[in-house]
Amino acid sequence: MQRAPAVARSFPRRPKIHHKPISHMANTTTLKAAPRLRSGSGKLKQMRREGWLPSVVYGRGVDNENLKVDAKTFSELLAHSSSDSILINLDVEGEGVRSVFLKTIQHDPLTGRALHVDFLAVNDKTEITANIPAHLIGDSKGVKAGGILEQYNHTIEIVCFPKDLPEFFEHDVTALQIGDSLHISDMTFPEGVTPTHPPETVVAHIGTPAALVSEGAAESEEADASEVPATQQKDEETAEAASE
Numbered sequence: 424m425q426r427a428p429a430v431a432r433s434f435p436r437r438p439k440i441h442h443k444p445i446s447h448m449a450n451t452t453t454l455k456a457a458p459r460l461r462s463g464s465g466k467l468k469q470m471r472r473e474g475w476l477p478s479v480v481y482g483r484g485v486d487n488e489n490l491k492v493d494a495k496t497f498s499e500l501l502a503h504s505s506s507d508s509i510l511i512n513l514d515v516e517g518e519g520v521r522s523v524f525l526k527t528i529q530h531d532p533l534t535g536r537a538l539h540v541d542f543l544a545v546n547d548k549t550e551i552t553a554n555i556p557a558h559l560i561g562d563s564k565g566v567k568a569g570g571i572l573e574q575y576n577h578t579i580e581i582v583c584f585p586k587d588l589p590e591f592f593e594h595d596v597t598a599l600q601i602g603d604s605l606h607i608s609d610m611t612f613p614e615g616v617t618p619t620h621p622p623e624t625v626v627a628h629i630g631t632p633a634a635l636v637s638e639g640a641a642e643s644e645e646a647d648a649s650e651v652p653a654t655q656q657k658d659e660e661t662a663e664a665a666s667e
């Protein structure tokens with residue numbers, strides 16, 4: 424699935440803390456399909472009314488093929504998946520099973536209902552690009568101290584072969600203190616999985632609460648005032664009285 428690029432943010436760096444993500448490998452789901460002979464907008468609308476979802480399979484070394492899948496079954500498949508980056512065994516009527524990767528879903532802008540699906544034909548040597556959910560786990564030391572955990576990137580774009588595709592990542596943020604950030608470069612990914620984001624991309628940050636920021640600013644102002652010589656303060660008070 425094509426998603427918006429990750430947000431690159433800059434924060435003061437602390438000594439590097441490596442956070443090893445826990446990855447859960449994706450399961451492959453079987454979905455029945457049938458050849459689609461009808462084309463044209465009117466015929467596709469009729470097909471959708473009949474409960475079918477128009478689709479196409481394409482890929483290197485294979486001919487593009489128009490198919491249709493059961494719309495309800497496809498919706499249930501998505502509902503039980505962690506993301507739209509899914510490997511599927513497509514059981515095509517009269518043709519057999521082929522391995523595909525869910526590439527693109529075209530949605531109705533008003534209802535959000537799926538209108539068309541693109542599948543990428545894959546094999547063991549097909550490199551795929553996927554967006555995998557990143558879940559943060561653990562009670563951060565910074566949060567316990569009053570900080571706020573801010574997650575800027577909820578998915579991580581990766582490149583891998585189908586056999587290495589994770590379902591999601593879990594990242595332990597227990598060691599993060601207030602002011603610490605979790606960068607892509609801080610994490611170690613499973614063998615065969617490569618993130619596409621720049622190393623400095625911030626995944627999460629422990630922010631300082633507004634109350635602490637205000638308190639710090641007030642203390643700073645008091646400190647600045649205490650550094651003003653007494654004679655200068657007296658002159659300023661005399662000038663203010665004269666102006667009145």
